[in-house]
Amino acid sequence: MKRAVVWFRSDLRLHDNEALTHAINTADEIIPLYIFDERVFKAKTSFGFNKTEVHRSQFIIESVTDLRSSLLKLGANLIVRIGSPEKIIPELCRSHKANWVYCNRERTKEEVIVQDELEANLWTIGVEMRYCRGKMLYHTADLPFPITQSPDVFTNYRKEVEKLIPIRLPLNAPKEVTMVEGIEEGGLPSVEDFTQDNNGMQPGFPLKGGETNALKELQYYLHETGLVSNYKKTRNEMLGRDYSSKFSAYLATGSLSPKLIYAELLKFAPDLSANEGAYWLYFELLWRDFFRLVGKKYGSKIFLQGGINNKLPDQQSEEMSLFNIWKEGRTGFPLVDANMREMNRTGFMSNRGRQIVASFLIYEMRMNWQLGAEYFESMLVDYDPCSNYGNWQYIAGVGVDPRQGRRFNLVFQAQKHDPEAQYIKHWIPELTDIPYSLLLDPNKYSSEQFFEYGITLGKDYPTPMLSLG
Numbered sequence: 001m002k003r004a005v006v007w008f009r010s011d012l013r014l015h016d017n018e019a020l021t022h023a024i025n026t027a028d029e030i031i032p033l034y035i036f037d038e039r040v041f042k043a044k045t046s047f048g049f050n051k052t053e054v055h056r057s058q059f060i061i062e063s064v065t066d067l068r069s070s071l072l073k074l075g076a077n078l079i080v081r082i083g084s085p086e087k088i089i090p091e092l093c094r095s096h097k098a099n100w101v102y103c104n105r106e107r108t109k110e111e112v113i114v115q116d117e118l119e120a121n122l123w124t125i126g127v128e129m130r131y132c133r134g135k136m137l138y139h140t141a142d143l144p145f146p147i148t149q150s151p152d153v154f155t156n157y158r159k160e161v162e163k164l165i166p167i168r169l170p171l172n173a174p175k176e177v178t179m180v181e182g183i184e185e186g187g188l189p190s191v192e193d194f195t196q197d198n199n200g201m202q203p204g205f206p207l208k209g210g211e212t213n214a215l216k217e218l219q220y221y222l223h224e225t226g227l228v229s230n231y232k233k234t235r236n237e238m239l240g241r242d243y244s245s246k247f248s249a250y251l252a253t254g255s256l257s258p259k260l261i262y263a264e265l266l267k268f269a270p271d272l273s274a275n276e277g278a279y280w281l282y283f284e285l286l287w288r289d290f291f292r293l294v295g296k297k298y299g300s301k302i303f304l305q306g307g308i309n310n311k312l313p314d315q316q317s318e319e320m321s322l323f324n325i326w327k328e329g330r331t332g333f334p335l336v337d338a339n340m341r342e343m344n345r346t347g348f349m350s351n352r353g354r355q356i357v358a359s360f361l362i363y364e365m366r367m368n369w370q371l372g373a374e375y376f377e378s379m380l381v382d383y384d385p386c387s388n389y390g391n392w393q394y395i396a397g398v399g400v401d402p403r404q405g406r407r408f409n410l411v412f413q414a415q416k417h418d419p420e421a422q423y424i425k426h427w428i429p430e431l432t433d434i435p436y437s438l439l440l441d442p443n444k445y446s447s448e449q450f451f452e453y454g455i456t457l458g459k460d461y462p463t464p465m466l467s468l469g
């Protein structure tokens with residue numbers, strides 16, 4: 001009997017799962033396993049935020065629960081443990097005589113440390129670790145350049161791949177799974193098991209985690225509603241469910257494969273370039289791949305303040321009392337505050353919102369971008385190390401952007417992307433009665449004007465914390 005452990009990490013799905021497929025094809029029996037690593041779910045970031053806030057914990061627990069019930073339908077189960085993979089997996093291999101451990105290879109620092117230590121521990125007991133892939137749209141082996149030579153400019157990268165390199169078809173989900181019997185399945189944790197000093201924050205992301213829901217959302221956005229056709233026009237909006245795909249959390253947990261999205265996009269629009277919205281969704285998935293490649297190429301530099309070229313930015317304050325004003329959505333700049341309040345409440349923020357609040361922290365408040373990136377790491381339901389730190393570095397001007405950073409004009413952004421202040425008023429209901437023209441430029445309004453509408457600045461809503469430069 002040959003046996004393999006399939007260690008699910010951020011690939012919480014049955015479809016297009018290379019590790020699972022290879023393990024089933026190679027071994028007679030498998031042990032599907034997920035480990036809640038307390039260093040991820042209970043620890044703090046270096047600036048002291050909870051590493052994984054409730055929105056993401058909840059989403060991951062839902063995703064693992066869904067994976068277990070899908071495996072049960074195939075006659076297997078998902079073994080769940082809480083602890084350190086590098087200790088738990090060798091023990092499981094030893095007690096159940098497994099020959100291999102299959103898993104997706106991770107590329108960012110903390111994940112690599114764990115997988116390296118696990119591999120070393122497995123060697124000592126003669127178990128082989130077999131790495132698989134599956135995070136990206138393009139298979140790295142198909143790329144026309146070695147990772148060390150991958151382009152640093154997105155457009156160059158796109159041109160090298162989009163017309164020339166075929167995207168592989170997604171692998172089918174297995175029809176049955178033969179599992180090693182007699183292993184204690186292990187209980188699923190609840191969010192409360194991981195929650196710590198977070199001022200009573202409750203999970204608030206409106207979509208439920210897991211592959212079953214990911215597949216429903218894919219159907220919804222493409223085939224049921226055709227919303228994807230308008231994606232290019234709507235993607236910079238901020239309010240509601242439908243302006244963008246909301247695939248990110250499913251992609252981050254791996255409940256949804258980017259190759260499957262691509263295959264479904266082709267069913268929806270066989271000539272992708274003829275459907276602006278469908279093409280643009282593919283284009284954004286290319287950005288995701290691009291940041292992942294940047295992470296592979298530059299390793300830990302994607303987390304450094306000086307970025308990939310070790311160029312220290314001008315903005316370096318780490319004054320926490322100032323930072324907390326941004327973090328809690330109390331800057332007095334309604335568009336910034338609305339976005340921060342949305343993220344604090346739900347774990348999600350639109351792409352436009354993320355750019356706006358990041359620019360505000362870096363260029364108006366002149367703070368160290370790493371503070372913002374770490375706070376996003378804590379809060380986002382779709383946190384992905386490469387996409388998060390890559391985008392923050394890009395805006396701070398220390399990443400792969402050929403320009404020297406991206407400073408957004410707040411007044412222009414409000415005019416263009418929230419023209420009737422519907423988004424602002426949704427998340428800051430105390431401003432409902434204030435006319436839009438007054439909300440546009442916080443440096444031009446006066447306390448008297450707000451008072452006319454029943455709002456006392458500094459009491460009902462904060463006075464602007466700074467003057468825009």
Ligand SMILES: Cc1cc2nc3c(=O)[nH]c(=O)nc-3n(C[C@H](O)[C@H](O)[C@H](O)COP(=O)(O)OP(=O)(O)OC[C@H]3O[C@@H](n4cnc5c(N)ncnc54)[C@H](O)[C@@H]3O)c2cc1C
Binds near residue numbers: 281380
């Ligand atoms: C400062 C900052 C931090 C970010 N942190 C993350 C993060 O931790 N995790 C994350 O998945 N995305 C991150 N993004 C990218 C982007 O904001 C989100 O992917 C997007 O808002 C998620 O919503 P959606 O799924 O509806 O996206 P859609 O607009 O529907 O896009 C489809 C998919 O394309 C990918 N994508 C879109 N824009 C980007 C982008 N700029 N960079 C990389 N991939 C992109 C995502 O996987 C997304 O799900 C960040 C952007 C900024 C500016």
